[in-house]
Amino acid sequence: MKEQKYIIKDVQSFEPIHIFECGQCFRWDKQIDGSYTGIFGNNVMNVVKQNNNVIFSGICDGDIEKICKEYFDLDRNYEKIKNELSKIDDNVKTSIIYGSGIRILNQDLWETIISFIISANNNIPRIKGIINRISMKYGKEIKWNENKYYTFPTAEELSNATVGDLRALGLGFRDVRVYETTRKILNNEVSLEELKNENDTEKVREALLTLPGVGPKVADCILLFSTLKRFEVFPIDVWVRRVMNDLYIKNPDETKVNKREIEKLAKEKYGDLAGLAQQYLFYWKREA
DNA sequence: ACCCAGGGTCGTC
DNA sequence: GACGACCCTGGG
Numbered sequence: 001m002k003e004q005k006y007i008i009k010d011v012q013s014f015e016p017i018h019i020f021e022c023g024q025c026f027r028w029d030k031q032i033d034g035s036y037t038g039i040f041g042n043n044v045m046n047v048v049k050q051n052n053n054v055i056f057s058g059i060c061d062g063d064i065e066k067i068c069k070e071y072f073d074l075d076r077n078y079e080k081i082k083n084e085l086s087k088i089d090d091n092v093k094t095s096i097i098y099g100s101g102i103r104i105l106n107q108d109l110w111e112t113i114i115s116f117i118i119s120a121n122n123n124i125p126r127i128k129g130i131i132n133r134i135s136m137k138y139g140k141e142i143k144w145n146e147n148k149y150y151t152f153p154t155a156e157e158l159s160n161a162t163v164g165d166l167r168a169l170g171l172g173f174r175d176v177r178v179y180e181t182t183r184k185i186l187n188n189e190v191s192l193e194e195l196k197n198e199n200d201t202e203k204v205r206e207a208l209l210t211l212p213g214v215g216p217k218v219a220d221c222i223l224l225f226s227t228l229k230r231f232e233v234f235p236i237d238v239w240v241r242r243v244m245n246d247l248y249i250k251n252p253d254e255t256k257v258n259k260r261e262i263e264k265l266a267k268e269k270y271g272d273l274a275g276l277a278q279q280y281l282f283y284w285k286r287e288a
Numbered sequence: 289a290c291c292c293a294g295g296g297t298c299g300t301c
Numbered sequence: 302g303a304c305g306a307c308c309c310t311g312g313g
Binding site for chain 2: 116120
């Protein structure tokens, strides 16, 4: 654990604001100077883009270059992906210009599961607050630049929390879900290691759906935003339903739009890049 | 003050 | 399949 720095020059498809504000992660905060500081694994890191260079600096558990390449998905050609998606139609093209610097992070599977269980029927400021409080109470402290940061607790660490403890941290009705899912994973009723090695996406989804608090939407977010990295899934939430209805379906009452219809449409139009398309559309619709 | 929505899921009908 | 309930918070 030592302070390190890594710089990418002439970077393409990398905008910190797009990456950290597109709804895939909850532990990155904008600093006064416009940079972002976040915690992932046992790393505390600051990311800033200056001109066309990205500067990563922080306390890392290993080699910072290797850690960044993995976490920020740096070896993937997003230019190529964006070119392909832009051909689909003008809507997608516009959304891609808007969120041109989005990258899908390789987030820890366990942390992603718990984070998106907490996201259910919740808003982003509150989700971030809950995850911060959980980490402060059950994670490990890391000091950097006079500040204290807290890692997201492991399943073992989080198993110290009772349902009442979780309720006190503000989880609301999600307390039992987090409590029971933690135990199911600790007992290996659902083996995260097996999920990581399973090639069949449907099998992984089915296993995730057995976890309390994980329904179709949360399962798809876990598949897309964690190291499981399934770009073909298409998480449908209120925002995505809204944008898909506005762009294609045009039902006067968006709440009446059939989820199956959206799934079919997404698959037809976006194919195995549906998850990426979802992120550009989500960011575009939510910010604009 | 009051109401509503927020990256849904679960139990019940 | 379709409802309604669910804990809590910020914004209108």
